[in-house]
Amino acid sequence: MNTDDLITKLSVNVPKVGRHAVGWRLVIGLLLGALVAGTAVVFFLGVRPDLHIAMRGFAFWMKWTYTISLSLVALAVTAQLARPDSGSIRWLWLLAVPVTLLAGAGVIELTRTPPGKWLAMWLGHSWMICPWIVLGLAIPIFIGLLWSFRRLAPTRVRAAGAAAGLSAGAFAATVYCVHCPEVSAIFVLTWYSLGILLAASLGALLGPRLLRW
Template sequence: MNTDDLVRHLAKETRPVGRNSVARRLAIGMAAGGIGSAILILIALGMRPDLGTAMQGTSFWMKWGYTFSLAVAALMTTAQLARPDSGRLRGLWLLVIPVVLLAGIGFLELARTPSSQWLAMWLGDSWKSCPWMVLSLSAPIFAGLLWSFRRLAPTRLRAAGAAAGLSAGAFAATVYCLHCPEVSAIFVLTWYSLGIVLATLLGMLVGPRLLRW
């Protein structure tokens, strides 16, 4: 049997892969992990008691918009790195947009607030725990993305792990909004983002070991 015959024989039973199958599989893994993170919040932390009222204001949607848009942009990058032919990454600039917009909102908040209150705005009441909460809540989501990667074929494992960690951290921060009462943009930009960065670094660290196929 020559090489062409062997290739035809191996490919005979294969079925075409849908165009968006990779992104869809990653989204399923991330959504399943997000449900796990929400359950953790219900069991260990509880929903913020004024959630219904908070959702009628702009501060909640400011936080939610930042974390969710970052999660979507990170998932797009993860989908590219899940393929063996990822090549040059497209759309990385999308990750910058939520950060720049939130930074702009934060600076406007500071400009309208007396400087004596800046430190309180920045630290809030939970700056010590917030990044670690986001990192902890990212674990089920990262596990869901690892499940997604089982049928994918990443070759840039460290980058894929970092992108998966970024996706997990940003989506975990989105879920954390259901509990966190902080309203300052500068708080979210600093401490939410720190938790997301920690999840990204952890993903980069374990990626070469856990994503190997």
């Protein structure tokens, strides 16, 4: 049997796959992991007692807009890299948009704050633990995405792992917002982003080992 005949034989009676099947599978894996991360926040960290008040303010939605935007873009990139014919990554440049907007908000904050208070604004009360909490919360979400990849066929496994880690980190930061009382844009830009980058780095490290097929 020659190659063309083999390809023809293998392609007979192959069931059609929905156009959005990859995206939906990734979303399911991400939400399952986020459920575990959310449970960890509720039972181990605690929901901030003034959450209902915080959700009426700009700072809370600034954080959520930032983390959710990163999550959506990273998930779109992950969905593209989950395919064997991923091609060039089309949506990666969009990650710069929320980062730039948050940096702009941080600059505005600094111009309205006396220089003597800049360091306190940047470090907040939890800068030493914030990135590590985000990374810890990202782990169950990353595991959920790994479950999603079981029926997918990535060929650029390191890039796919990094994108999955970025998605997990950004969504973990979204979940963490319900506990974290920090309100400064430069705090979020620095320490939330560091936790997200740690998750992406972990994904890049583990991708070649865990996403092979």
